[in-house]
Amino acid sequence: MQTILDTLAIFFLISGLFFMLAGAIGVVRLPDCYHRLHAASKCSTLGLLGLVLAAMLHIGTLAVVTKGSAVILFAFVATPVGSHLLAKAAHRDKAPKWHGTLSDELAEDIAKADTDKQGETRSKKKRKTRAA
């Protein structure tokens, strides 16, 4: 039984270590802040999942399984939220994009919302002047 659990633990450990190494290499090698954010968040989450699953399988007591589930749950909720916040902040700060970037839909949406707001304020002004 312990042999089976340890074999499964080795499998999850190797997959988790692969994701961790891929994330770290992606953080160094990718050309852009947003590309790096993609590599960092995705691979850190999956790597931590693999390592915690390996630890849960190897040790296997109730305390370890509970704490490991808490770590996995927290990582899977917190990491996408944090990377989304960071990407939005970098976009607002106008972080430099890769030269091969094809489209920037957030900037288009912001520009569109700004023009809509300007139109609204203009129509409100017209209404105010008419009322006056």
Add this chain to the structure above:
Amino acid sequence: MIDALHTLSLDAGALLASGGHGHSAESAAPAANAAAPMLAIVLQIGVGVLVFGILLCLWRMIRGPHLADRVLAGDTMAMLVAGLVIVLAIQMNSAMYYDAALVVSILGFASTVAFAQYIGAKHKHAPDPEPTPGVEGGH
């Protein structure tokens, strides 16, 4: 003869002890976990891999052209440190290190959110670079 009996009784005692708490890998009989040496080798390699990843993230943190690059390198480094703590927990076969992993991941998330607020708020109170004529700031 007496020595042989002594070792036999010691073996029996070890077997009984391993039956007493069956999850600890060191005290189990060698036939029961054939994957243990392989696991030890993978854990040794894993410590090296995670330290190499931490060094890569440190390089990006020093080098990063934008502040967001440094912050995301720090976030990834926190996750790598949490993974290193978990690998050490497997190696030591102890449950106490899990709190450290949870605390490190929570601190990494909190620092990422705080730095994201800082990066995003740098331009919030600054005036627009090209104020459009005829429109007051409505918000």
